[in-house]
Amino acid sequence: MTVSLGPLLLVFMLDLVVTPPALAQDDPRYNKFLSQHYDAKPRGRDDRYCDRTMRSRGLTSPCKDINTFVHGSKDSIKAVCGKDGEPYRNNLRISTSQFQVTICKHRGGSPWPPCRYRASRGSRHIVVACENGLPVHLDESVFSQ
Template sequence: MMALQRINSLLVLLLLTLLGLGLGQPSFNPDRMYQRFLRQHVDPRETGGNDSYCNLMMQRRKMTSYQCKRFNTFIHEDIWNIRSICSTANIQCKNGQMNCHEGVVKVTDCKETGGSRAPNCRYRAAASTRRVVIACEGNPEVPVHFDK
């Protein structure tokens, strides 16, 4: 009985040590977040979209597979121009973090019209040149989240 208590104590101690080292928690991976950002928000070949553009791109970029993503923005700039936004002054993100940066880029905002069902979601497009805020992480810093 005493040996069983000792083993349990050692297992609990081992578990706490692993959690303290972060091995029991999912790790933040800036590269995976960067790839997701590219898939969801970057389309350098276009200069501005219409409703058909949004309907096609939202489906093609896998944002309508299970449910209709209500709103998404595509940035129509070279990735190096977008990455250069990460070198501007830090500003506060919507979540309170201080890893956001802002810049002016060409975009197409796609807003779900309502009433459509996945995977055949329908969107209304609005093309413009406007200020955007993106979160950046890593070394070197890369965009990982479109904030607004």
């Protein structure tokens, strides 16, 4: 009895081609990155925006000292891990173009809610750590003007 491997090989190859985009949807580190740092269409970008967004994203128990929201498409942010990014120190990547960002800084006082934030708006190159072609960490200590 002979078994042809042709159809089985074809199914295996198709699985390799189709699986990576599906995995991107389920990558927990990428999803955490999006939750903490991605906001395509922000409203306000002022202190109230920071207070509201930090609270809704679960970044206020305890109050996070600083958090940056990147305003752009998911695809443009992901591209920093590829064609739209350049190697940067310690296995990081820096964007070749600037993104609109809102930086929320805790005003001080108690580290427990209610947390109050001061907003700063601007355009910056972003620095990210990537895994499997996806951003998983935003380096908030590095912002080039």
